[in-house]
Amino acid sequence: MRIAVDAMGGDHAPKAIIEGVMLAQEDFPELEFLLFGKETEIKKYLKNEKNIRIVHTDEKIESDDEPVKAIRRKKNASMVLAALAVKNGEADAVFSAGNTGALLAAGLFIIGRIKNIERPGLMTTMPTLKGAKSGFDFMDMGANADSKPEHLLQYGILGSFYAEKVRGIQEPRVALLNNGTEASKGSELTKKAYELLTVEPKIHFIGNIEARELLNGEADVVVTDGFTGNAVLKSIEGTALSLMGILKTSIMDAGIKGKIGALLLKDSLQGLKSQMDYSAHGGAVLFGIKAPVIKTHGSTGPEAVRYTIRQIHTMLESNIIEDLVTQFETESGTKNQ
Amino acid sequence: MTRDEISQKVGNIVIKHFDIDSDKVTDQVRIKEDLDADSISVMEFVLELEDEFGTEISDEDAEKIETVGAAVDYIEKHQNN
Structure with missing residues (x-):
């Protein structure tokens, strides 16, 4: 297994990326890495070069570059070269924390x-309140703002595959994000998607789910269009951050009694924090591509990189992409016309 | 490469990429309207043309390629550049 790494993508690159690769090497010594980026910068953080090859390039894609223009014009950018390595069969997956x-x-x-x-x-795996290892696979988080019902059906199949093959869930429960649980609820898009999901034999569709129930662990896979998915993801992140902020301010303003209370609750609060840390599930998968393409947060640290590489390892080991190719290329039933 | 050779190759890409029958491919076929291609599909088609003919098609020029015939014309005109 060989992973092509865009070493220059992300706010703390290449330091956080390379340190994360070093951590992942401890977990999976057999994994090989192709690191794309500035060789002198990368070497500063390399502890060893076992199973590692650096492909030097000075060019990189900036966070504010226009996406399609950037990949077409910056042909030697670290991210572009990493993707080309996968296209040319030199690597099995691509990883980036960049644009x-x-x-x-x-x-x-x-x-x-x-x-x-x-x-x-x-697609990303979001945490739920049902325990540290619980979560649901949420798709689409924003790759396509406009979706057709057939796209949501395909997300259901893709998410179900992922939940089963990568997260080991038998017969994953697939739900459709909607503004009510009844089949008649929603927009034209969700009503049509509901019909398609209901009759799809490859998945276990449990019906609609409302946004307020997402974190309660009632579904293993939740599908929606990219616009809604992105808005919901950011609402959850924003609400969590705001609540933590209010909690912190309340403690700091509560004087000595509040601080002692917080000290007594410290372990519980740490437990809550790690339970809701979705980086432990890895990064976001661009799912439906001929190889695993994984994005982790731009501000990511070495531990999140490690988790994401573990996720890539699991994906490669499970042969999920090969299974999807077989599934979709040999069957026309899921095809949108 | 002659126009006929280019036309044959472009036709093969159209058949494969848009999954249509060979007898439906003519110069007059409109890529967006007749082949129901959205922006992603059009971009994939343009990149396949670039790979096949080893020519670079700018974003501005790509926008002007509205029919299969226009794609053939473009390749013919730029094949030695």
């Missing part, structure tokens, strides 16, 4: 879609 749009474009236009998958989507 999300550019990585989507690199996945779509350099590596390419699995045949009959209409629109690859971004």
